[in-house]
Amino acid sequence: MIRIAVLGVGRIGRMHAENIAAHPRATLAGVYDVIDAAAADVSARLSVPAFGSVEEVLASPEVDAILIATSTPTHADLIEKAVAAGKPMLCEKPIDLSLARVDACARRIAGTAVPIMLGFVRRFDPSHRAVRDAVRAGRIGDLHQVVITSRDPGLAPEGYLKVSGGIFRDMTIHDFDMARFVLGEEVVAVQATGSRLVDPAMMERLGDYDTVSITLTTASGKQAVITNSRQSVYGYDQRVEALGTLGMAQSENIRAHHMVLSTQAQTGEGAPLQNFFIDRYREAFAAEIGAFVDAVETGTAPEVGFEDGRQALVLAEAALRSAQVGRTVQVSEAARQSEPA
Amino acid sequence: MIRIAVLGVGRIGRMHAENIAAHPRATLAGVYDVIDAAAADVSARLSVPAFGSVEEVLASPEVDAILIATSTPTHADLIEKAVAAGKPMLCEKPIDLSLARVDACARRIAGTAVPIMLGFVRRFDPSHRAVRDAVRAGRIGDLHQVVITSRDPGLAPEGYLKVSGGIFRDMTIHDFDMARFVLGEEVVAVQATGSRLVDPAMMERLGDYDTVSITLTTASGKQAVITNSRQSVYGYDQRVEALGTLGMAQSENIRAHHMVLSTQAQTGEGAPLQNFFIDRYREAFAAEIGAFVDAVETGTAPEVGFEDGRQALVLAEAALRSAQVGRTVQVSEAARQSEPA
C-alpha cells in the first residue's frame, strides 16, 4: 500500500483525497492545507491525520508520496522540496505560469531519480487514450492531423482568470499536452488566433482572449488544430480526433446517461453532456491515481512528467506570442525566451 | 453510518461488499459465507470481521442491516429470519423459484415494518430510470407501449441453468420488473413464445428455452414487449423504450468508452458494449446501495420491495405457462396457482 498525503484540499485536492482512499493499493496518509479549517474538515470526513505544515508531511516516515493540489504559485517550490525530501509526487498542472521559474526549477532538480508526475488528467480518459492507442497501434496508419475541440461550459470568475496566466497557459495547456500525447512527436511551430467574444469587456480588462484557435506543426509536418472557447452552454465539450493514412479515430463527448427523448418538437435529444470537469473526467482522475501508484511502486518514471509540463508551457508561450504578433512562432524561439542571459 | 453485513460473498456479494465500503453513509459491518475460506478472504481484503454464522450476524448489535447474496434457495428463509431479528435487508432476486414458497414467506412476514428491499438493480440504472422518469413526468404523454430488449452475452453453464428455474424465472424476471417499473400499472395478461436456438440440445435436456418473446398487457391495454436471448455475441444488450402520446423515450446501450474508429473497411465502429453485468450496471449497483441506505436511515419502505419480487415471479409463471400451452394467460390465473387448497 502506497501512503499518499495530499497538499491542498480545495475542490480538486478533496477529490484526489477520496480517489486515493478508494484505490485498492493506496491509502490516504493525511492532508495539509494552508487553511487549517479546510484540512480539519477533510481530516474528519475521511478519518485521516491533518498535518500542521508541509515540512511535517515531507519529514513523515508514514508518507510514501505526495499529491500537490495547492495554488499554482506554490507548485515549483513544493516540487523542489519534495525532490529534496525524496518523496515521489503527483503535481497538478501547471508547474508555474513563468517559464523562467519552470526552467529554474528544472535546473535545481536536474538529475533527480524521484518520480515526478504532472497532473495532465485527460491523458487518462478512456476515450482520449483509446484515440492515442489507436494511433500508436497503427490502426489509422501514419498520423496526419489531430483536431482537438475543448470548450468550457462557462466563463470562470474574473478573480480567477486574473491570476490564471491567460487562456493559453490556463486552459489550452491541457490541449497542448493532449496534442503532444496524440502526435507522439514534438511541435516545432505554432500559429494562434485570439478573439474576445464571450465577454469582450472583461477580456479587454484582463488583456486576455476567450476564444482561440491554434495550429501546431511538428518537424515532419503533422498538424494539430485546437479550438477553444471559454463558453459552450450545451456542456463541457471535449473531443479529440486523429486522421491518418488508414483512417480516423474520434473520442466523443460523454453524456450523463444514455436516455434519448423524441417528441414532435425535438427528435432524438440526447442527455446533457457531462458538464463539470470532475464528472467528465471522473474515470480519468481515478486512473491517474492508479498510474501514480504504479510509478511509485515500481520506482519508474511516470508516463507524464516534468518535461511534459514544461513543453506544454512552452507551447502556451509560443501561442500567446503568435496571437499577439500575427505570425507563426517557432517553438525553439519560445523556449529560448526563458534562458538566462 | 449504517452498518451493513453481507451474507454470501460470491461474485455478487463481494461487489456489494465493496460498494457498501465505498458508500459515504454506510460501513461494511462484516461478511458471512457458508464457505469459511470465502468469508475469510473478503474479510482480510476489506479489513472487516468474518462472522461464524447467520445467527451471529442477526444477533450482532454492530449490524444495522443485512444484504442477502447467498444462493437462491436460502433467500426466503433468510428473509424470514431477518424480519424476526428486526434487521432491514436488501435481498438479491429472486425471493424463491417457487411461488408457493414465496407466498408462504409472505404470510409469515405479513404486517412487518422491517424494510425489505429486493435487488432489482436495473431500476437504478441512470438511463433506464431516465426513461421511467420521463414517463412519470408526462414527457411522453400517456404511455402506450414499452419495448425491452435484454440479451445476455453468452449462455451460462448447464450446471447453473439446471438450477436457475428456467429463462423466465432467471433472466426475464429482471425484464418483468422493468416492465412493471416503466408501465406503472399491473399486468393482467401474458403471451409468450419460447424457442431453442442457441443450444437446442442443452435446452432439450433442460426442458428450457434460450430465445423468448413476451407481450404483457395491463388492464388499460398498455403493452410491454420483451425480447430475450441467452446469447448476443456483440455484448450485453440492454435497452428500454417507451412510446406515448407525446413521444418516445429510449435507454440505449452503454459502451466501454466513446472512441469511434473509421477506416476503409469499417466506418464509424463504436467501442464494444459493456459486456459483463457488473460493468454494465456498475453505477446501478452503487445507486442501489444508496437507495437501501436511504430506506434504512429513514425507516421507510424501499422503492422496490417484497411484493415486486412476488409479482415478477407471477409474471414468470404466467409466461412459462403461455409458452407451453400456446395461449394468453391471465395473471390472476397464474397467481392463483400458489394458493393453498
Added chain:
Amino acid sequence: MIRIAVLGVGRIGRMHAENIAAHPRATLAGVYDVIDAAAADVSARLSVPAFGSVEEVLASPEVDAILIATSTPTHADLIEKAVAAGKPMLCEKPIDLSLARVDACARRIAGTAVPIMLGFVRRFDPSHRAVRDAVRAGRIGDLHQVVITSRDPGLAPEGYLKVSGGIFRDMTIHDFDMARFVLGEEVVAVQATGSRLVDPAMMERLGDYDTVSITLTTASGKQAVITNSRQSVYGYDQRVEALGTLGMAQSENIRAHHMVLSTQAQTGEGAPLQNFFIDRYREAFAAEIGAFVDAVETGTAPEVGFEDGRQALVLAEAALRSAQVGRTVQVSEAARQSEPA
C-alpha cells in the same frame, strides 16, 4: 425502354408515374383513372396520353406493362385482366382484403407466366435491404430473432380506416412481409395482442385496434416481433433489427437532414424523422420501379410476387384471430379459412 401505363393516379399513382418517367430504362406510356379529371391533370403535367378505359390500356400495343394503383377492391380484377391481356404488372398491396377473393384470383391466374409484382416497397429500402442482405450473406450467422418497429406518424381519418380492413390487413401487412423477407422461411404460428389507446372511441366504433404487438414463429423456432402504433408523434418510425449467432444488424430511422443542434435545453437534437411515407421511402419507391423494369425486361419472376401478397394476408388473418381469441394461431389454420368447402 419499357413502356408502362399507370392505372389510378391518386397520390401514390402520381408518384409512381413520376418515378417511371424518371427511370432511364422506362417511359410512362400513359395514365388512366376512374376520375377523368385526375387522369387529365397528370396527363397534362407529364405530357403523356390519358387512356379512356382499362380495356384501352390493356389492348394498347404501346403499353408493355402496367402499374396498378387503383383502389383496393379493384386489384384482384385488374390482376386477372392484365394476366389475360399478357401485360406484366406491378400491383400495389394488398391483392384484396378477403383471403377468399385472393384465393379465387390465384386459381384463375394459376400457371400464368406473366410477371406479377406486388408493391411491398419496404423491401427496396436500402437500409432494410441491407439488413436482409447481411442475414443472407451470413454476416450475423444463423438468424434467431427479428424485431420490427413500425409506427405511423398519425391516425388516418375514420373514413379511410373503415374500409382499410383493419390494422393487421392495412398496416401490419407491410411488417408481415418484412418479417418474411428477413426471416427467409415461412411463419407457422402467430400470437397477437391488440389495444385501443390512440383513439379508443373510434376504435370501438370500427371494431379495430390502434396499438398491436405480434410474435411470429417459424418451423425452426425463429421469432419475429412486430410492434405497431397508429400514432408516433415524433415521426414515421420504421426500424428493422435482426439478431443471429454472430451479431446483430439494425436498420435505423431516416432523418430529413443531418444537422444536430445542441443548446443548454436540448443536447444533441437530431433533425426530424422523415414523416411522410413518400419521403421516407423515396429511394425505395424508385428502386421498386427499377426492379419491375428488370423483371419485365428479362421476363423473370419479380422478387416479390402474388404469393408474397397472399402470405402476408394469411398472417394478417391469423394475427386478427389470435388477438380476438387470445391464443396462438397456427398459420395452416388461418390459410384453411379461405379454402372452398
Added chain:
Amino acid sequence: MIRIAVLGVGRIGRMHAENIAAHPRATLAGVYDVIDAAAADVSARLSVPAFGSVEEVLASPEVDAILIATSTPTHADLIEKAVAAGKPMLCEKPIDLSLARVDACARRIAGTAVPIMLGFVRRFDPSHRAVRDAVRAGRIGDLHQVVITSRDPGLAPEGYLKVSGGIFRDMTIHDFDMARFVLGEEVVAVQATGSRLVDPAMMERLGDYDTVSITLTTASGKQAVITNSRQSVYGYDQRVEALGTLGMAQSENIRAHHMVLSTQAQTGEGAPLQNFFIDRYREAFAAEIGAFVDAVETGTAPEVGFEDGRQALVLAEAALRSAQVGRTVQVSEAARQSEPA
C-alpha cells in the same frame, strides 16, 4: 419552363444536364462540348440538340439560360460572353485561377443585370444549409466559431492537380465559401499551415500541399477553422460546425444507408460514408439547379454570385501566402495583389 443549355458535358456537365432534365420547371435546351463526340453522346442519350459552337448557343432564341461546366480557363471568357448575350448563367467554380483575370472580368461585366450564379454547391446541401439557417435564425445565439472538416477520399491524379491551381484554390475554395456562408460577415485575416504528408514526393514536384489547416478571422473576431486533407480513406468527410452563445449546430456526414452491424469484432459499425462528391451532394446539386431556375424566373440576383466566387479566391490567395511566409495575411493585402498598378 426555363430552357437551359449546358456548356461542357464532362462528368459534372452530364450530371447537371440530367438534373435540368428532371427539374419540373426547367428543360434541357441542348448541350455543347469542345469534343463533338461527348456532346453527341449526351445529345443522343437525353434526346436534346447538340450545338455546334458557343456562339450558336448564345444566339439561340430557344435558350433562356446557360450552365457553364467547361474547363476552368474558359470560365471568365464564357461569363463575359454570356453577359454580352444577356443569358443568365450558372458557372462552375472557380471563375479563374488568377485573381487578376477575375478582376478584369469583374470590370468588364460591371453593372450588368444578367443573373450570374456561381456553383458553390455545398451551400445547397440540406445539412450544411440547416447549420447556416440555425445561425441566421439565432438558434445558437451570436456566432463565435465555425469549424469545417473537408477531406477528399483520395488524391486526384498528378495531371489534374498540376492545373488545379493548388489545394487552396482547388479544394479549400469550397470551404472558404462555406465559411463565408455560415459566418455571414467578411473575413479580414487568414492564417494557414500547409504540409506534404499524403504524397510528399508529388507535392514537392507540384510545389503544393496535401494537408492544410486554416484559421479565418472576421473584423468582429469570429473565427472559422478549416482542416483539409487530400486523402481520407474512410470516405468523403464533409462536416460543418458552428458554435455560438446559445449552442452549437453541426452538420454530420452522410452514409450510403442506415444499417448498423454489431458483431463480436466490431460493435455498431455504420454504413460507409458517401464517397463520391456526386453521390454525397446529390440533393445539393439538384437544389442548386432549383435555385438557379428561381433566379432566372424571377430575374433576381442568385443567392451566390460572382463576388462570392471572387472572395473565395481572395481567401485562397491569402491562405497560400500565409502558408508560404508564415504569418497572418490581411485580406485587404491579398485583394490588392490583383489591382492594376
